[in-house]
Amino acid sequence: xxxxxxxxxxxxxxxxxxxxxxxxxxxxxxxxxxxxxxxxxxxxxxxxxxxxxxxxxxxxxxxxxxxxxxxxxxxxxxxxxxxxxxxxxxxxxxxxxxxx
Amino acid sequence: xxxxxxxxxxxxxxxxxxxxxxxxxxxxxxxxxxxxxxxxxxxxxxxxxxxxxxxxxxxxxxxxxxxxxxxxxxxxxxxxxxxxxxxxxxxxxxxxxxxxxxxxxxxxxxxxxxxxxxxxxxxxxxxxxxxxxxxxxxxxxxxxxxxxxxxxxxxxxxxxxxxxx
Numbered sequence: 001x002x003x004x005x006x007x008x009x010x011x012x013x014x015x016x017x018x019x020x021x022x023x024x025x026x027x028x029x030x031x032x033x034x035x036x037x038x039x040x041x042x043x044x045x046x047x048x049x050x051x052x053x054x055x056x057x058x059x060x061x062x063x064x065x066x067x068x069x070x071x072x073x074x075x076x077x078x079x080x081x082x083x084x085x086x087x088x089x090x091x092x093x094x095x096x097x098x099x100x
Numbered sequence: 101x102x103x104x105x106x107x108x109x110x111x112x113x114x115x116x117x118x119x120x121x122x123x124x125x126x127x128x129x130x131x132x133x134x135x136x137x138x139x140x141x142x143x144x145x146x147x148x149x150x151x152x153x154x155x156x157x158x159x160x161x162x163x164x165x166x167x168x169x170x171x172x173x174x175x176x177x178x179x180x181x182x183x184x185x186x187x188x189x190x191x192x193x194x195x196x197x198x199x200x201x202x203x204x205x206x207x208x209x210x211x212x213x214x215x216x217x218x219x220x221x222x223x224x225x226x227x228x229x230x231x232x233x234x235x236x237x238x239x240x241x242x243x244x245x246x247x248x249x250x251x252x253x254x255x256x257x258x259x260x261x262x263x264x265x
Contacts, residue, residue: 071252
């Protein structure tokens with residue numbers, strides 16, 4: 001028997017780690033992995049609340065989040081390969097063509 | 101026993117997340133993300149989410165992370181370059197972070213919702229129940245998702261193709 005708030009604390013910690021990584025990292029692949037970490041934190045709170053409310057709807061939502069994450073990873077990594085082919089770098093600071 | 105298992109897997113999970121942040125090589129970050137996902141699958145099992153735990157391992161730790169590692173090795177991503185942080189972030193970011201944290205803790209203490217203990221097996225989500233729900237209550241969302249995946253496949257192929265022009 002453990003309180004649901006422990007699960008939510010772990011979920012918030014994972015999300016905060018993801019946000020920190022997204023804001024501080026420079027490598028574009030690491031930025032994508034930080035987004036995955038945030039999605040995982042959200043998934044954990046979906047499952048915890050599903051158990052709290054006693055319905056399986058949270059599990060379905062996690063399934064959809066995973067599908068969207070898979071689609072995002074496929075398209076995002078294709079964009080990364082395309083960017084690397086034209087700019088020859090993975091550093092997001094160097095990809096500044098749209099910057100004012 | 102439940103508390104011990106949760107604390108063990110939660111500590112592995114949090115350690116993996118911190119390791120993802122402090123590693124400078126991309127491949128090490130990817131491997132620690134796999135550790136996070138594996139321990140999260142075990143936490144899902146503690147919550148009774150059997151189907152979600154299995155697809156977490158198969159899709160996330162299996163398919164998605166293999167794709168990431170494949171791209172890291174393909175592009176030969178080495179160590180991250182250091183760059184100078186902006187001054188605006190140093191001046192406003194750190195006090196703003198503290199202020200936001202204090203406000204968040206204060207609000208949580210003011211409106212503290214009722215906590216509830218949950219035991220192993222409080223809710224059991226095997227594949228047949230989840231699948232039944234997926235094909236009845238959420239059938240429209242499921243079918244729309246198939247279109248999303250189709251478009252993602254086509255987008256990935258078009259973007260990664262070497263253009264001849």
